[in-house]
Amino acid sequence: MLNVKLKWIEFENLRTGLKIERVVFNDDITLLVGLSGVGKTQILNAIEYSLKLAVNKNLRLEPYNTTLCFQIGEEVYVWSYRIQQDHTEDIFEPKEIKYFFAYEKLQNIKGDILMQRTPDTIQVTGYDKVPTPKKDESLLVQYSEDAFVKPIISEMLKLYPIEIEMDVRGAIAQESFNMFKAKIKESFKENEKQPFEKFSHLPVPLKIYITKEYYPQMYAQIFSAVKELFMEINSIDIVEDPDREIYMVAIDVYGKRLLQHEISNGMLKTIYYIVELITMSKNSLVLIDEFENGLGVNCIDVLAELLLGERRDLQFVITSHHPKIINQISNKKWKIIERDIATVKNFTAEEYGIMHSQHDAYFNLINRWEFEGKI
Template sequence: MSVQHMKIKKIEYQDQEYEWKIETLELLPNLTLLVGGSGAGKTQILNSIFSLKKIANGASFNGVRWDICFVTEDSVNYRWKGEFKTKKIDELFPEIISSEEDEFDIIEESFYKDNQKIIERNSQGIFFKNEKMPKLSPSQSLVELFQREEDIAPAKENLDKIIFSKPYKAFEDAGIIFLSVLPKDDNYSLIDIQNSNFTVPIKLLLINQYIPEIFQKIKNKFIKIFPQIQDIKVDSVSGNYGSFFVYIKIKEKGITDWISQENISSGMYKTLIHLSELFLTPEGSVILIDEFENSLGINCIDSVTDLILENRNLQFIITSHHPYVINNISPEFWKIVLRKGGSISTKNAEY
């Protein structure tokens, strides 16, 4: 049975160790643009959302409380909330903390499906559909521990699709892979490639080889942004020990020689990687982008906004304080971020 894609409806998040919190934030289904001055808390919101993915995969955070609601395509509502115990940690010498003390117990947690409580953790133990469970790890979330249960598996799969996009790290992405890692089946589908853990350059290589029409769409978008470019080439060269290295070349109009990857401008390369990432991200992903304008470049914003609003099942949560971005994305998608002391709140734009 295929998993229904979900969209985050709202979140609350609190860090009791450092005494700050995000008041209830209602998110839009396709695009939410977080607007506000420096230090308002925009990046903290993105980091908090990404932390929920980590908690769903067994991570623990000192003094964190969370409450997240999401909804599927067929209007099934889920809610997951919980709280880690708060420990006082020596701020001057955090390196002396042992690995055991790095794990923080969850003191309460619950998971709901359409307002029905599926599982709960409290001082009395863990109860799955009102049946008490054997003692389990106190620092791992219920979503991690019960991820194979029918009512929880869809939430776990979709929480795993929260992606913090960082195209400025494109040059650090290894385009090297061992042949033994690739499945033997040559019939790659778009879904296979989207759901793989390969880096974007390797996904580009596979798309170019197996689904050239998608590669052509990416190329067309890139050339629309950089009209001086005539063509893009993605190829590979064999390395040692059964590995191969992926490299990208571009060709400018009126120039005979191809430009090798190391000579492509960082702005062009980041834009290509980011456009490719948007095409090759799994359906149903939640994509977090901090400082939209720095990640993409001004000349890329219009094309990427078009991609965001296309009929793909993606949810974007992005931050910006650049006038060009703010003026070119409708205020209906804005959430204005405000801070008062340790409290971060949001409000809709007036338009």
């Protein structure tokens, strides 16, 4: 399996004027540190939108000017696109497309252009003549089945960002769950040794069901991590609530079953985090905005250890304000985010002048912000 990583991104919102200067990411974890409102979440949003745009036909276009760099194995690619408002009028065609791709280019780090479009030209490797492309879809989407693009898209899908911003109170309709169970059962009749990655995109309750029924080792890993935090939990399951005709997560605590709506928000969110982190596809890019939100202090340590130690194949870009999170992640992995009017800037700890011991770096950062009147 190839190693796939996001290397850097540059971004500009042409509607608002917001510009994000190039942010270079670490291969393992990048912690975005900064005060509220400086643009940390905007960086996550720019990453997520761009990667979805490369593989999704139906994504709504936004007026963005973006360049991102990603590595697949030993090969490094740079993909640029500019989406802007369509001011043309066609009396024969309903005006449905508000924005269009004004520019797009995919090239390798050596400078070889694999595909490119401008208002006047279109170029795609392997074609002498290229038909006019759809103006509301990326060339990556339109040529995703071509021999030279298919392997790139296949690997980019592994970079598909998993944003852990979960609805921990959502349940599954009885009819939908029963249909899902039947399909899964049929799938395992055909191939009982299929890899779990096939199911890694599913909602957490469904992944709990699948691991417990078909992947006992993975379920044991999930349960062990949960048990380390919550000794009182004896089982995790997904069960039916016949009165409301839904299925939901349930736990057994000291012999008493607690349904999803009876479990504390912090405990439930921690369970969801554990399931997600253990079941994610290899080489996934994971975006987590304010990692600590809704978690108990004792949960942060275990989840941070799981995040930093157990899944070394994953690439994380996370934001946090919590000193426990910030102190657990080496300051060499920090990107300190600041905003100058409409420009989001970023600095390493060394560039920011706080490259001290881990403990001192955090307090030096806080003291500097306080001295500069930012807090």
